Amino acid sequence: MIFSGVPWAVLVPACPFAAAAVLAMVPSWRAGAWINFLACGLCFLLAASLPFQVGIRSDWVLVDRLSAHMALLTAFVAMTTAWFSLTYIRGEIARRRLDRRKLRLYHAMYQAFLGGMLLALLSNNLGVAWVGMETATIAAVLVVGLARTPSSIEASWKFFLICGVGIALALFGTIMLYLAATPAVGAGLAAMSWTRITAAAARCDGRVLNLSFVFLLLGYGTKAGLAPLHSWMPDAHAEGPTPVSAVLAGSILNVALVLILRLRHVLSGNAEAIDPGKPILALGLLSVLFAAFSLWHRRDVKRFFAFSSIEQSGLAAFAFGLGGPGAIFAGVLHMTLHTLAKAAIFQCVGRAAQLRGGQRFSDIGGLVGTDRLLGLTLAAGIVAVAGLPPFGLFASEFLISVETLRHSVWLALPLGIGLVVGGWALMMRLQTLCLGPPGPDVRGGTLPAVQLVPIWLHLAIVLVLGLAMPAAVADWLRALAAGLS
Amino acid sequence: MILPLLAWLVLALLILAIPAPFSQPYVMPAVAGVCGAAAVAVLGFLAFGAEASEIVVPVGLPGASMRLALDGLSGVFLLLLFVSAGACAVYGHGDRESLAFFPLFVAAMALALLAADGFTLLLGFEAMSLASWAAILVHHEEKASRDAALLYVGMAAFSAACLLPALILLSPAGDRIDGLGFAAMRGAAAPEGFRGVLVLVLVVLGAGSKAGLFPMHVWLPLAHPAAPSHFSALMSGAMTKVALYVMIRVLFDLYAAPPPAWWGVPVIALGAASAVLGGLRANLEGDVKAVLAASTIENVGLIAIGIGVALTARGGDLPGLAALALAGALLHAVNHGVFKTLLFLGVGAASHAGGSRAISKLGGLIHRMPVTTGCVLAGGSALAALPPSSGFASEWLLFQSVLAAPRIGGLGLQIVFAVTVALMAVAAALAASAMVRLIGVAFLGRPRTPRGAVADETDRPARAAMLGLAGVSVALGLLPGPMLRLINPALHALTGSDLAERAGLLLVTPTSVALGYCAPAVAMLVGLGFFAALLVLRRLAVRGHVRGPAWANGFAASPAWLPFGDPVTQYGGDSFAQPIRRALGGALMAALEEVDMPAPGETRAGNLAIHLADPAERYLFAPIGRLRRAISSRADAMTFLSIRATLAVMFVALVVLLVVIAWVQA
Amino acid sequence: MIPAFLAALAQVLHVVLMLAMAPLLVGVLRRVKARLLGRAGASVLQPFFEVARLLRKQPVLAHNASFLFRAVPAVAFAATLAAACLVPSFTLGMSLAPVSDLLAIVGLLTVARVSLALGAMDVGTAFGGIGASREMMFSTFAEPAMMLVIFTLALLAGSTNLDFIAGVLREGALGLRVSLGMILVACLAIALAENGRLPVDNPATHLELTMVHEAMVLEYSGRDLALIELTAALKLLLWLTLISSIFFPFGLAIAAAPLQWPLGLAVWVGKVAALALGLALFETAVAKMRVFRVPEFLGVAILLGLLAAVFLFVSTGFAAVT
Amino acid sequence: MLAPQGFGTFAYDFSHLLGGAALVLSFTLLYQRRLAAVIHIYALQACVVGAAAAWQGFAQNAPHLYVTALIAFGAKGVLIPVALHRIVRRLDIRRQIEPALGIFPTMILGVGLVGLAIAVVLPSTRHVQAQTLAREDLALALSVVLLGMLAMITRRNALLQVVGFLSLENGLMLAAVGIEGMPLVVELSVAVLVLVAFVVFGVFFFRIRERFDSLDVRRLDPISEERR
CATH class of the missing domain: 1.20.5 (Single alpha-helices involved in coiled-coils or other helix-helix interfaces)
Structure with missing residues (x-):
């Protein structure tokens, strides 16, 4: 057959793209929503097979532990968010923020976004990975601008132009990387394959590698929301529909970080190239500090959590910058847990914003007073993201701190300041959001508990992975980290 | 054998937190039972030699296991924890609002004390902070509670951010993810020079901010009053001790080499500053629970002085002195834990019955709440370090250690010790004054509100809890020797010396010469004097008494429409504080009195506003x-x-x- | 067996003498002061008469006086008596000598002070509050001074046991030291403050705004007041004895040698009488100071104590003294 | 076929010439003050890049590069400029460009950037003996990229930013076609075209008229003005 020899893994990104095509043609938003969810479910099931296919590394497809892990995570978050979206859009329709035509675009782009990310993760080819990122960006831009309000248009335009420049730079870096690899692996597709380049990293042209590193770091760093390239993130998160914020917050950052991580691995294999860790680490640290201090003055809930995402993404980048199996283990763990926790938070915030009819702190304040369950769930999510026990981010931040201090005492000082200031801001906003008396003109209403089930699932995973990680998962992650350092 | 039992009991506490949110009435009694069992187990452990042991629990840091250990030091603090927690659970049996957090809080503290690796320690430490943070927020509708909680949680984050690096610096480098095991730290070479100093600084900041050491003490007088009483009791009595435990554990145990002698000086300095400032604030606060919280700062300062002296002695290679100072610190930690828990419970009951936490809104409770007042008096006498109470016994040991400390040598150090002695005495006197103020204004005198006049004694379990704690406190005061025996294994492990021959059943001596403090003798003397006086009066003097209006140097009796007298003519909290505020407050607390005196003939009320700034x-x-x-x-x-x-x-x-x-x- | 018996006998004698001499001391003091002021003065036995008179009177309790109020005089008396038991007067080595710890003595005096202050607060009058709060403020400054005195003594003698210290000082092994002189002055200042003597407090005043100790006991009457008066007298004697046995330890007998007792007794009476005379002269010469000058007054004592310790460190290089 | 390597060969010189032309056009873009002229220059640059692609296709004997050339000619040289002109008319955008930085400093900066590009690229590729061709071409392409970015940030006009972005992207294509044997060039150029098309479409779609310079917190987050 024509597909013989093509691994099953190809289906993982193919599924959302196919779904996107179908959704573009389905006029009913109700059907669309369900198709969206089912497609995500299917995609997740397909992705669930990825860990068993580890080792595939053709010219096009790469299924190693890292890509399988991140793809599975992305698909999972996309699935639960699609479930969340089912009821969320009903509320949006009721509030006339979305209509049927927009929803068609929304669903199609949701799938295209997912497909782009999975493509970027599972592709062994630099060019294809780049195309995946580009697709995801364009899809995200279209969704962020969906509301057509002046502010959403501004946000999406900012998002687009900045990320457009970012991915343009990344393309230049990709071309450079190819150029650097040709002396080692020869011209042709091989020189665009992550695995080949990594294997032959020592013989690549170190100086061109440096150049490509600069462009790829800035290019994908923009997508990862690393300071000072982060300014698109808060606006895009605040203005986009919440399901997209939920996915955007975690997944696209992860994809960009994964690419940076792979690049780091290539450069660290080359003696001639600069140490890739330092710039990554510097950007990561800058992001942590920047975001930690920015958190304090926020009035918009989603923008606030976007800054928190910048901080966490910066922390993961920082860990990757440190290098070594321990730090990469910690970084990947942190990335994973943060994605889950942040998606849970955004889902809560989305619900709360719908209940209260606004997404400012002044709109949502005192959530426990009107919807106890939702308020407590949100509080748990924020506690998780703040890196407090019993949730897993405590463990990952612990590990990152250990690695940091082993690396350098002086690095720990700014990192510690950033984490304390950021965590403090999160707790402050937890108190504003969940506690205290609700405002005088606040709309009440509670949510059926069933809608919170996926959120609880997320938090439960964050809890278990942090404190009682099954040995198999731990071994898996450890092997993953060892493979990258 | 006892360690696995304790681990199971901690697990039981965690499990008890599950039904707790559903307001199950059996939760608190069960918690009390668990705490009681654990206290008995720990007591047995300490009494029978305190053989250190370690177990591995198959949860914890991803890719690593949690390690728990029990030895003399953790045993002492666990004993304190479970005794206080048991009493608090009995006291708070009717609590429904913060039910879930109580077992979690206790379990987290126990976990921190049982931890044998850095991850578990921090996990327990932070979970403890978080649970108490939640308890502060039980009344989250009040802005003051929220503000206090925010400051509190920030300080908790800060303290974790300091402790973690300290532990990492102590642990040997390695590629494996191992959660910073303590055994490895003891085996590793202690970091020297700059990194060693960093460990000291980080531990003092990290543990100090949780314990309430100056200048990280600002959260205590805000946070402790906001929580429900049985929580504040446990926070003040046990939680600050957990932080001190961490300080001792790191500085004496995990930091393997004897540190330079000067290491103790910053600890002593901060301790002395806390002691004086805490004592002063205890005299100035207007909230009864804030008074107790401020007094916790003072006592933590005293304990820190003991730790600092022990540290200096350890650096100066005087294990006997180190053991003496550490014994003082540990004994005071235990004693303070017990009597502060008792005081918080008593004052909590009083403010609940009297309808206010403001010291100047209470008063006259002794008539309506004699048991509570009696218990508060028992606790207060320990707080004021009156012989033969427990507070005096431990402060006596602390004083003895500082008095002996100049032996370490060095003129600078000696002058430090001389100043420290003076400051400790100031702190002790301030504590006595604060106790007189608290009891005198809130419990004695005339009721200041109608509610206070009809206040009801607390319920039976609460009284039982307070009486139990009062009994423990009195016993600790009368028999400090046996308690020191329980502390001995810890001293031996940490300093290489102990008080075995210096802590007798009756007599405690600072050196091996048989001169020292004999609490039973003092108690007997006072008791004999008391009964002799009564007897003589009964024999020689006329019997009976007459009741009449208060004399008050001839002031008229209170009019009929003010059956309790005009409450304003009584000395209130601020008026009692006035002499000390004028003498010390201006310099230390920027005290400012703003007098608004109406001109003669004006009918508006005069006003005296007091501004304080820490x-x-x-x-x-x-x-x-x-x-x-x-x-x-x-x-x-x-x-x-x-x-x-x-x-x-x-x-x-x-x-x-x-x-x-x-x-x-x- | 016999030494233990003698020690116990000395102890009992000591207690009885302390109790008997305390009112006498007050009587003598008043008499001397009166003479110095050119008045005839009452009999030196007047305090005994007063106590006896008060014992015959029923106390008048305020309506809202609690059980605490009634217990306070006895507690204060008991604590002061306990402290008095521990201070060697005419002989060393009494039964309670091993536990005659200076810190315990200070602690017991604090018990007396605190209980009086609580009693003052109990009725809820302004005078009780004013007295109690001022008394506690004074102690805030007196205690550090006292502790520095103890610190210096402990450095010199190597123990805080009063009996032991007095023994060491009596041997004269340490010679005359500047430090000792300094702490003597400090000790005198503390004694003035503790006993409510001029210039800190005026035991004879009943002017509301200036009184401290008298304000605290304003509500007491009848036999309760008798006990309080006795307590105050006992405390004064205690302090004078304390000063005399530390700073003028000559003539102290040994409990095991009863033949020395008479001499010891005579010397003790002489020393206390001399100190009382000095006190009377001093009190006649000075005026009462404002309440908020007292911290300064006691601050000097603190500084002297500190200086004494520092002098000791410098002069001995200290390590040898232990 | 012609040997692509080495100095002095015709193949090298010609591609060099085309690259140089693109760079000069970039400078012109920086210098130009009129919108219509800017669009024209962009179109010209796209055509030059197309020519470069075609020449490389010929020189490297890589027929697929002709497709790239065709895309460059057709889409970027014709369609996009036409669309931009229409947008200018339709949205009634002011024809005069308002520079945020004076023309002269901009030019100085531009020269500095070219110097930087050469300083970075030339020593970098010293070891790549097989690809001498790529060396200077790459420097030129990087210069075009940097100048494109410079154009984006020195002009206040939103459309000029778009044109700067498009010019930047021309530089990318110049780099991609300049490397011998680079696979997926066609695919990538299509993907880039999609991106570019979306940008242009976005201008129209979002009716971005003049500028978005005021896009800051004060407009997006009105409450934060009254910060505590």
Whole structure:
């Protein structure tokens, strides 16, 4: 057959793209929503097979532990968010923020976004990975601008132009990387394959590698929301529909970080190239500090959590910058847990914003007073993201701190300041959001508990992975980290 | 054998937190039962030699297991924890609002004390902070509670951020993820020079901010009053001790080599500052629970002085003195834990019955709540370090250690000790004054509100809890020797010396010469004197008494429409504080009295407003807050840029990186 | 067996003498002061008569006086008596000598002070509050001074046991030291403050705004007041004895040698009488100071104590003294 | 076929010439003050890049590069400029460009950037003996990229930013076609075209008229003005 020899893994990104095509043609938003969810479910099931296919590394497809892990995570978050979206859009329709035509675009782009990310993760080819990122960006831009309000248009335009420049730079870096690899692996597709380049990293042209590193770091760093390239993130998160914020917050950052991580691995294999860790680490640290201090003055809930995402993404980048199996283990763990926790938070915030009819702190304040369950769930999510026990981010931040201090005492000082200031801001906003008396003109209403089930699932995973990680998962992650350092 | 039992009991506490949110009435009694069982187990462990042991629990840091250990030091603190927690659980049997957090709080503290690796320690430490944070927020509708909780949780984050690096610096480098096991730290070479000093600084800051050491003490008088009483009791009595435990554990056990002698000096200095400032604030606070919280600062300061002296002695290679000082610190930690728990419970009951936490709204409770007042008197006498109470016994040991400390040598150190003695005495006197003020204003005198006049004694379990704690406190005061025997294994492990021959059943001596403090003798003397006086009066003097209006140097009796007398003519909290405020408050607390005196003939009321500012707030927290705001504003300015400016930032970043590359390659 | 018996006998004698001499001391003091002021003065036995008179009177309790109020005089008396038991007067080595710890003595005096202050607060009058709060403020400054005195003594003798210290000082092994002189002055200042003597407090005043100790006991009457008066007298004697046995330890007998007792007794009476005379002269010469000058007054004592310790460190290089 | 390597060969010189032309056009873009002229220059640059692609296709004997050339000619040289002109008319955008930075400093900066590009690229590729061709071409392409970015940030006009972005992207294509044997060039150029098309479409779609310079927190987050 024509597909013989093509691994099953190809289906993982193919599924959302196919779904996107179908959704573009389905006029009913109700059907669309369900198709969206089912497609995500299917995609997740397909992705669930990825860990068993580890080792595939053709010219096009790469299924190693890292890509399988991140793809599975992305698909999972996309699935639960699609479930969340089912009821969320009903509320949006009721509030006339979305209509049927927009929803068609929304669903199609949701799938295209997912497909782009999975493509970027599972592709062994630099060019294809780049195309995946580009697709995801364009899809995200279209969704962020969906509301057509002046502010959403501004946000999406900012998002687009900045990320457009970012991915343009990344393309230049990709071309450079190819150029650097040709002396080692020869011209042709091989020189665009992550695995080949990594294997032959020592013989690549170190100086061109440096150049490509600069462009790829800035290019994908923009997508990862690393300071000072982060300014698109808060606006895009605040203005986009919440399901997209939920996915955007975690997944696209992860994809960009994964690419940076792979690049780091290539450069660290080359003696001639600069140490890739330092710039990554510097950007990561800058992001942590920047975001930690920015958190304090926020009035918009989603923008606030976007800054928190910048901080966490910066922390993961920082860990990757440190290098070594321990730090990469910690970084990947942190990335994973943060994605889950942040998606849970955004889902809560989305619900709360719908209940209260606004997404400012002044709109949502005192959530426990009107919807106890939702308020407590949100509080748990924020506690998780703040890196407090019993949730897993405590463990990952612990590990990152250990690695940091082993690396350098002086690095720990700014990192510690950033984490304390950021965590403090999160707790402050937890108190504003969940506690205290609700405002005088606040709309009440509670949510059926069933809608919170996926959120609880997320938090439960964050809890278990942090404190009682099954040995198999731990071994898996450890092997993953060892493979990258 | 006892360690697995304790681990199971901690697990039981965690499990009890599950039904707790559903307001199950059996939770608190069950918690009390678990705590009681655990206390008995720990007591047995300490009494029978305190053989250290370690177990591995198959949960914890991803890829590693949690390690728990029990030895003499953790045993002492566990004993304190379970005794206080048991009493608090009995006291708080009717609690429904913060039910879930109580077992979690206790379990987290136990976990921190049982931890044998850095991860578990921090996990317990932070979970403990979080549970108590939640308890502070039980009344989250009140802004004061929220503000206190916010400051509290920030300080908790700060303390974790300090402790973690300290533990990492102590642990040997390795590639494995091992959660910073303590055994490895003991085996490793202690970090020296700059890194060693860093360990000291971080531990003092980290543990100190949780314990309430100056200048990180500002949260205590805010946070403790906000929580429900049985929580505040446990926070003050046990939680601050957990922080001190961490300090001792790190400085004496995990830091393997004897540190330089000067290491103790900063600890002593901060301890002395806390003691004086805490004592002073205890005299100035207007909230009864804040008074107790401030007094906790004072006592933590005293304990820190003991730790500092022990540290100095350890560095000066005087294990006997180190053991004496540490014994004082540990004994005071235990004693303070018990009597402060008792006081919080008593004062909590009083403020609940009297309808206010403001010291100047209570009064006259002794008539309606004799048991509570009696228990508070028992606790208060320990707080004021009156012989033969437990507080005196431990402060006596602390004084003895400081009095002996000049042996370590060095004129600078000796002068430090001399000043320390004076400051400790100031603190002790301030504590006595604060106790007189608290009891005299809130419990004695006339009721200041109608509610106070009809206050009801607390319920039976609460009284039982208080009486039990009072009994423990009295026993600790009368028999400090046996308690020191229980502390001995810890002393032996940490300093290489102990008080075995110096802590008798009756007599405690600082040196091996048989001169010392004999609490039973003192108690007997006072008791004999008391009964002799009564007997003589009964024999020689006329019997009976007459009741009449208060004399008050001839002031008229209170009019009929003010059956309790005019409450304003009584000395209130602020008026009692006036002499001390004038003498010390101006210099230390920037006390300012603002008098608004109406001109003669004017009919409006006069007013006296008092402004106080903690130096730590003024000179540390406020500037840091301003700095934070300034940076945040700057960060905002950097974030919310136009597209063009954002692109310019990217462009500059690109150019800079390219220039760096070009430069590196050239 | 016999030494233990003698020690116990000395102890009992000591207690009886302390109790008997305390009112006498007050009587003598008043008499001397009266003479110095050119008045005839009452009999030196007047305090005994007063106590006896008060014992015959029923106390008048305020309506809202609690059980605490009634227990306070006995507690204060018991604590002061306990402290008095521990201070060697005419002989060393009494039964309670091993536990005659200076810190315990200070602690017991604090018990007396605190209980009086609580009693003052109990009725809820302004005078009780004013007295109690001022008394506690004074102690805030007196205690550090006292502790520095103890610190210096402990450095010199190597123990805080009063009996032991007095023994060491009596041997004269340490010679005359500047430090000792300094702490003597400090000790005198503390004694003035503790006993409510001029210039800190005026035991004879009943002017509301200036009184401290008298304000605290304003509500007491009848036999309760008798006990309080006795307590105050006992405390004064205790302090004078304390000063005499530390700073003028000559003539102290040994409990095991009863033949020395008479001499010891005579010397003790002489020393206390001399100190009382000095006190009377001093009190006649000075005026009462304002309440908020007292911290300064006691601050000097603190500084002297500190200086004494520092002098000791410098002069001995200290390590040898232990 | 012609040997692509080495100095002095015709193949090298010609591709060099085309690259140089693109760079000069980039400078012109920086210098130009009229919108219509800017669009024309962009179109010209796209055509030059197309020519470069075609020449490389010929020189490297890589027929697929002709497709790239065709895309460059057709889409970027014709369609996009036409669309931009229409947008200018339709949205009634002011024809005069308002520079945020004076023309002269901009030019100085541009020269500095070219110097930086050469300083970075030339020593970088010293070891790549097989690809001498790529060396200077790459420097030129990087210069075009950097100048494109410079154009984006020195002009206040939103459309000019778009044109700067498009010019930047021309530089990318110049780099991609300049490397011998680079696979997926066609695919990538299509993907880039999609991106570009979306940008242009976005201008129209979002009716971005003049500028978005005021896009900052004060407009997006009105409450934060009254910060505590």
